[in-house]
Amino acid sequence: MTDQQQQDIYPSMTITSDQHEQKIAPIKLGERLKQIRRTLGLTLEEASQKTGLARSTLSKIENEQISPTFQAMQKLTSGLQIDIPQLFAAPKQVSTTGRRDITRNELGKPHPTSTYEHELLATQLTNKKMMPFKSLIRARSFDAYADWIRHDGEEFLLVLSGEITFFSEYYEPVNLSEGDSVYYDANMGHMLISVSEEDASILWVTAS
Amino acid sequence: MTDQQQQDIYPSMTITSDQHEQKIAPIKLGERLKQIRRTLGLTLEEASQKTGLARSTLSKIENEQISPTFQAMQKLTSGLQIDIPQLFAAPKQVSTTGRRDITRNELGKPHPTSTYEHELLATQLTNKKMMPFKSLIRARSFDAYADWIRHDGEEFLLVLSGEITFFSEYYEPVNLSEGDSVYYDANMGHMLISVSEEDASILWVTAS
DNA sequence: AGCAAAAGTTTCCAAAAGGAAACATTATTT
DNA sequence: AAATAATGTTTCCTTTTGGAAACTTTTGCT
Numbered sequence A, B: 001m002t003d004q005q006q007q008d009i010y011p012s013m014t015i016t017s018d019q020h021e022q023k024i025a026p027i028k029l030g031e032r033l034k035q036i037r038r039t040l041g042l043t044l045e046e047a048s049q050k051t052g053l054a055r056s057t058l059s060k061i062e063n064e065q066i067s068p069t070f071q072a073m074q075k076l077t078s079g080l081q082i083d084i085p086q087l088f089a090a091p092k093q094v095s096t097t098g099r100r101d102i103t104r105n106e107l108g109k110p111h112p113t114s115t116y117e118h119e120l121l122a123t124q125l126t127n128k129k130m131m132p133f134k135s136l137i138r139a140r141s142f143d144a145y146a147d148w149i150r151h152d153g154e155e156f157l158l159v160l161s162g163e164i165t166f167f168s169e170y171y172e173p174v175n176l177s178e179g180d181s182v183y184y185d186a187n188m189g190h191m192l193i194s195v196s197e198e199d200a201s202i203l204w205v206t207a208s
Numbered sequence C: 001a002g003c004a005a006a007a008g009t010t011t012c013c014a015a016a017a018g019g020a021a022a023c024a025t026t027a028t029t030t
Numbered sequence D: 001a002a003a004t005a006a007t008g009t010t011t012c013c014t015t016t017t018g019g020a021a022a023c024t025t026t027t028g029c030t
Helices: A029-039 A044-051 A055-062 A070-079 A084-088 B029-039 B044-051 B055-062 B070-079 B084-088
Strands: A014-016 A021-023 A100-103 A109-112 A116-120 A130-137 A154-161 A163-168 A171-177 A181-185 A190-194 A200-207 B014-017 B020-023 B100-103 B109-112 B116-120 B130-137 B154-161 B163-168 B171-177 B181-185 B190-194 B200-207
Touching (some): A055 A070, A130 B154, A154 A163, A154 A171, A163 A200, A181 B130, A200 B130, B044 B070, B130 B190, B154 B163, B154 B171, B163 B200, B171 B181
Antiparallel strands (some): A014 A021, A163 A171, B014 B020, B154 B181
16 A cells, blocks of 8 residues: 555545536446455356356446446345445555545534534545534524434434434433533434523434 | 335336346435435535536436436436435435433543554444544654554545654555544555654544 | 425436356466 | 366346326315
8 A cells, every 4th residue: 555545545436416416426436346256266157156147137237337226235245245345445455544634613514404503524435334423503492393313223412512402212401511421322312402592512323 | 205215216126037026126316315414404406516417407306206327326426425325325214213322531441552542432232334433642742553444335534643754564654643534445455643743643533 | 283395205217237148358278 | 277166247037117198186275
């Protein structure tokens, strides 16, 4: 590995949501797949038998002539006993893959809603185990969601500033001040509001 | 559709090619996707704009009427800022075991060393996916570790106060100020010091 | 309630993927 | 090197996907 670490991290994915135009991260699925198949010492015919996909189809996928369907990918991954992350992992693996992404304060990409403003962090790295973001919770933001938020995974939350109330399905509400944190199962209904006069700032990290 | 969602759409397809017989996990991509979209608070139209896929297509994918192509999936994941593995994560759950742990500021369990002071958070919960802690890095803490820190998993770091320099094996050192964050592969050698006159306070979250 | 707007689904057709078999290339044997 | 076998690619055709617009359902409002 010389000096192209910069590249290893999935490069240039530009999304222009206005006009439906996007450049997609150039993951070379076909190349990757051929590499894996070769590593396993399989011919196309053998791979075909293991996956149930036609030899021709495999060839076309490897040569990037077609884009396999989800079903095909399932057959691929289960047939060859590889897992999806492996397919999408950066091609370089042998030595420790240096991946890094810095998010400067206030320079993230905010997703504003009426009561929250979510700012995703480390958006340049895909395939992460954790998904960190900062949120601003507007002062006195009641009614916002009348309903529980519930999703897979676990969540860690730290109050950066302000004061919030953390509601959850199986517990009494708690007030959290700056520096306080909660760790919880996100399948448990949860929701939070700002109770003070000022907006509250929160750090979340989710992992599934 | 009444109650047979469990089974239907990816009907645990069994590949019977000659010798190898396999069951493909019936990952319900559509359901998963709908869940994610809902979690993000997006309508089909909004998701359509973010991903560049037609509203109708999204609908059909969510209802498992079609199996999206790889291209479509790339648009999905990059447009909605989600990881591909996230999509494939096991159906999971129902466990809804409410687990929760609150750590009050300054009330954690500090582990002091000469240059750091680590305070583990959420210590009452075992078996967590993430391991959060706060650290205090003493001012002008040089030489401390002359060597890289390296371990499995990924790490997320946010500067709560002060200013530090983040050293890593494959990159130039960077200065991080309050609010800045880094996400990196912890296998890559890393290390940090406080550069200002005051101690710096950091939040870390690790996941393996 | 009834109406209007928004969200979601289905239809229809063009575009793309998957498979069988022909074709081409590479490896192996003599 | 020629012949043969094995591996990989392309062609041709059928099945499936993806998108625009029509249609249906749900949500919000007066």
